[in-house]
Amino acid sequence: MTQIAPTLLSLLATGSLILAGCAQPSTNAPRRSRELFGTVDGKQVFLYALSNGKGMEARIMNYGGIVVALVVPDRAGKPGDIVLGYDSLSSYLKATPYFGAIVGRYGNRIGKARFTLDGKEYTLKANDGANTLHGGLKGFDKVVWEPDESTPPSDPVLKLKYVSPDGEEGYPGTLTATVTYTLTDSNELRIDYSATTDKPTVLNLTHHSYFNLAGAGNGDILSHEMMLNADRFTPIDSGLIPTGELKGVEGTPMDFRTPTAIGARINAKDDQLRYGRGYDHNWVLNRTGDGLSLAARVVAPASGRVMEVRTTQPGIQFYSGNFLDGTNIGKGGKAYAYRNGFCLETQHFPDSPNKPQFPSAVLRPGETFTSTTVYTFSTR
Numbered sequence: 001m002t003q004i005a006p007t008l009l010s011l012l013a014t015g016s017l018i019l020a021g022c023a024q025p026s027t028n029a030p031r032r033s034r035e036l037f038g039t040v041d042g043k044q045v046f047l048y049a050l051s052n053g054k055g056m057e058a059r060i061m062n063y064g065g066i067v068v069a070l071v072v073p074d075r076a077g078k079p080g081d082i083v084l085g086y087d088s089l090s091s092y093l094k095a096t097p098y099f100g101a102i103v104g105r106y107g108n109r110i111g112k113a114r115f116t117l118d119g120k121e122y123t124l125k126a127n128d129g130a131n132t133l134h135g136g137l138k139g140f141d142k143v144v145w146e147p148d149e150s151t152p153p154s155d156p157v158l159k160l161k162y163v164s165p166d167g168e169e170g171y172p173g174t175l176t177a178t179v180t181y182t183l184t185d186s187n188e189l190r191i192d193y194s195a196t197t198d199k200p201t202v203l204n205l206t207h208h209s210y211f212n213l214a215g216a217g218n219g220d221i222l223s224h225e226m227m228l229n230a231d232r233f234t235p236i237d238s239g240l241i242p243t244g245e246l247k248g249v250e251g252t253p254m255d256f257r258t259p260t261a262i263g264a265r266i267n268a269k270d271d272q273l274r275y276g277r278g279y280d281h282n283w284v285l286n287r288t289g290d291g292l293s294l295a296a297r298v299v300a301p302a303s304g305r306v307m308e309v310r311t312t313q314p315g316i317q318f319y320s321g322n323f324l325d326g327t328n329i330g331k332g333g334k335a336y337a338y339r340n341g342f343c344l345e346t347q348h349f350p351d352s353p354n355k356p357q358f359p360s361a362v363l364r365p366g367e368t369f370t371s372t373t374v375y376t377f378s379t380r
């Protein structure tokens with residue numbers, strides 16, 4: 001394993017790179033570049049830089065499809081990196097709570113690490129007590145994806161592909177997954193997912209960036225105001241597995257229909273918050289039709305940054321960084337402590353393979369799974 005490029009990353013963190021890159025935007029200017037970041041499993045890992053010429057920049061590597069940095073201007077126009085992560089590939093290989101990764105084959109939990117499909121029981125690798133979490137021991141966050149550079153470098157687009165062998169981590173079917181990251185002219189990070197299989201299987205692809213709209217490493221996220229467009233959520237048991245019920249948020253600390261500071265009720269006496277050690281739940285999105293629909297809006301009052309999440313998925317996991325404990329030393333040497341970042345993971349509901357009443361996460365041969373999630377940034 002070799003590693004390069006921490007200097008570029010620290011330049012990014014301070015904003016100096018993006019300022020230089022934005023001086024004279026021209027339509028044919030390269031908006032995607034790459035540098036070697038290291039090697040894993042004998043395969044090259046590149047760090048790609050996408051820029052939209054409007055002040056936004058994303059750094060994404062083909063190991064785990066990880067968003068390593070996401071630079072977004074604040075209210076005063078000052079760029080800042082708003083996702084948690086590391087300066088070097090070796091740090092990602094040592095320990096990461098899924099910072100910035102593409103999560104699969106099945107994001108979130110499957111109870112007792114097993115499920116039955118078409119009458120046959122499949123046993124998965126358990127990696128979260130008796131349950132399986134985020135694809136198992138070596139999920140899609142820990143594999144090298146194949147980059148497709150067929151789009152011109154003037155497009156801030158990165159397409160990644162991973163072929164997961166039949167039986168990997170216990171899942172049936174060879175699954176071919178593609179994930180396309182696009183930075184749009186409207187300050188959006190768009191993620192398009194697609195997948196096909198050669199045997200019936202289950203699938204739940206999501207993205208696991210930890211956001212801090214005040215800047216990564218700049219304290220906790222408790223003053224961020226959260227809006228979740230959901231009348232219901234899926235309550236969990238003490239092992240964080242959904243009970244199967246869809247419960248109204250009305251009158252509970254899970255009600256984010258009107259913007260509310262994340263910290264306002266997070267320590268309330270409530271069994272759901274106790275099980276999750278804070279927020280670590282799936283909300284059932286209010287939606288009509290199959291298209292992109294508003295799922296969440298987060299406002300960071302001090303920086304003025306606003307993030308909106310739109311998705312085609314039925315659910316969203318809001319995780320308030322409750323397992324962060326300061327042991328992950330991130331970019332620029334900053335430690336990420338308790339609740340220093342939050343995740344909004346658009347998804348099918350956790351444990352759907354064992355919950356026939358939930359929207360189906362089954363994919364069959366001949367079908368193509370597609371989903372899209374768009375993170376839009378602005379200021380106020």
Ligand code: GLA
Binds near residue numbers: 280323
């Ligand atoms: C998800 C899970 C959490 C936790 C984090 C990673 O959000 O729901 O329980 O596993 O990923 O630490």
